[in-house]
């Protein structure tokens with residue numbers, strides 16, 4: 097663990113293992129050599145952690161998720177291992193620069209946005225809390241696409257993140273499993289009259305695991321993220337092979353390898369594609385077989401204590417095939433009766449819902465489901481028959497309720513409702529913020545809440561302060577350490593101690609200096625990637641997140657246009673210079689989201705080239721928003737834009753990263769914004785807009801055109817867009833956007849919240865002009881962010897759902 101040994105190992109990996117010499121000028125190989133040397137130092141702890149879990153026969157939780165948005169691993173590993181300074185010294189001896197090597201690493205972008213990043217933060221907190229939790233996911237060969245802007249339009253490019261190798265992972269072919277698709281089922285009755293079902297004539301695919309270490313914070317614990325990769329079996333189609341169709345027989349290899357080729361880039365929407373269902377079943381089946389194989393090794397075929405020792409957390413409905421798949425494995429492979437198998441399944445599954453948007457609720461056509469997974473469909477039907485019998489006993493004669501609650505939605509093309517399958521199969525159903533959990537009980541899942549009120553609970557999301565404050569913002573971290581000590585790294589509530597320092601002028605000055613340095617770092621990123629100059633003394637107003645109508649980047653850009661119009665008309669008294677940064681990816685098939693990106697880029701072009709705007713307003717669209725970009729963005733932000741239509745953002749986690757880094761939020765009463773405002777107080781939060789209740793009430797009588805006519809500012813903004821001011825050479829380009837704003841059926845009520853939003857922005861600008869006042873607000877936001885650590889979130893999942901005992905790793 098000393099710099100000399102580390103330097104020696106890096107040199108050895110570089111020269112011997114990787115075979116490079118002094119003619120190698122790419123930072124990539126020194127990076128790989130460093131990671132391999134660090135991985136060696138994780139190995140002993142990794143093994144000791146699993147031995148400790150084994151020795152205690154510890155209960156485990158498994159976090160099943162189609163997405164893990166891990167980002168980069170190097171800096172995080174150095175922080176958690178406490179090896180930052182050692183590594184820095186070792187590299188300096190070798191004439192290398194740590195910062196440069198950190199920057200070489202490609203983000204592991206195996207997720208779309210909040211849901212996948214949440215899974216990554218959960219793993220960090222579980223390892224830090226020494227909880228026996230294993231993450232199970234998919235090793236996509238292509239992660240989230242890379243986004244370029246060409247001619248103001250989003251262009252997607254595949255993200256072949258594994259091309260240069262991924263030195264953090266460890267292939268474990270000895271834990272390979274087979275996953276079956278297609279075919280049919282057969283029944284036979286044994287001599288004792290018991291019916292056995294087998295799934296025959298299917299196509300098998302291999303699931304090969306790759307393990308990634310998840311180090312806890314300086315505690316000796318290293319947990320595991322196991323990612324499955326698909327591979328063809330070596331069995332050829334003998335019929336085709338013998339009839340001379342060798343290429344056709346080899347071609348089936350491709351189909352198998354396709355399963356884990358690419359992440360579906362849709363955030364908050366699904367499209368019923370067969371390959372996606374294959375991925376979902378692949379994850380569920382491989383993971384459950386893996387867990388059952390370990391159970392068999394330690395306990396034999398006795399499953400009586402299985403439910404006491406295992407718990408599965410389903411990250412949204414994506415892995416909910418796990419419910420019928422566990423039933424299948426227990427019955428068809430291990431000989432349990434239905435009742436025993438159901439008892440185990442329904443006592444081990446727990447489901448987290450992540451969205452209130454009806455279009456995001458997963459459904460699969462019964463026809464497709466039955467073709468691909470014939471045995472699973474039979475089990476789903478049986479679960480449904482027994483479930484509906486229970487509903488009928490509770491509400492005799494209520495056929496409407498039976499149809500509403502059925503796992504099968506009837507119609508021309510009947511559908512399997514995956515959320516209902518997950519609820520029926522689970523003992524716990526949770527939302528991800530107080531408001532969201534309440535709305536689930538009142539709306540989407542009301543019937544199920546009436547049947548099983550005890551199943552429903554809330555677990556407000558969080559983020560890990562290790563990555564999002566300690567590692568991303570060392571400048572501020574050092575200042576906090578100097579004043580209140582380092583306890584906050586594992587007990588974020590201790591940040592409360594900063595509140596007492598707001599009246600300390602020295603401290604405020606240091607806080608501002610740290611923020612200014614971080615703003616300079618962000619300005620350099622904006623300069624490099626957008627070719628726009630941001631002045632670090634201006635208000636940095638930032639909205640980064642997936643582009644979606646419900647998140648209302650459109651409302652943000654309407655405000656920018658309003659500021660532009662104000663300056664043009666000479667309304668520049670008491671001006672607060674402002675730099676507006678917007679970033680995020682649109683799903684490739686999401687037309688409106690892409691058009692909104694184009695509008696942002698076109699407005700930026702007009703604003704940034706107008707000399708009247710100089711020193712007053714700048715706008716940039718940051719391409720390819722991702723975890724490693726957010727690590728620079730959050731520390732450099734003054735004003736955090738969290739402006740979704742109330743009742744639509746389940747929680748949000750970007751809001752928490754900003755708050756932790758001393759940004760002040762301008763936001764609606766939506767998701768976790770409500771809890772953020774509760775913690776920090778109304779004085780330190782710029783609230784605006786309709787409530788979730790008012791949103792629902794407004795829908796029936798919404799007349800945006802009337803609102804536009806009645807508000808001269810909004811009218812002026814609309815007139816500018818409609819006059820083609822931002823699309824001189826492309827007439828009609830923004831007609832779809834204009835129609836959306838003017839439609840009485842606009843679900844996102846952009847025009848309804850415009851006035852309140854502009855007023856809140858004016859309050860924010862005034863507050864920023866008073867530097868001391870703003871600094872106090874900034875400090876208080878960080879000071880009050882303790883609740884939003886995933887350490888707290890994980891302790892709640894554990895206390896109320898998983899009930900795991902922490903296990904100290906030996907030598908920790």
Ligand SMILES: *Cc1c(COP(=O)(O)O)cnc(C)c1O
Pocket residue numbers: 208209210211213640641642721722723726747748749750751753
């Ligand atoms: C935190 C994070 C998100 C989630 O942001 P929201 O504002 O909560 O939607 C999405 N993408 C990345 C890269 C993140 O780091």
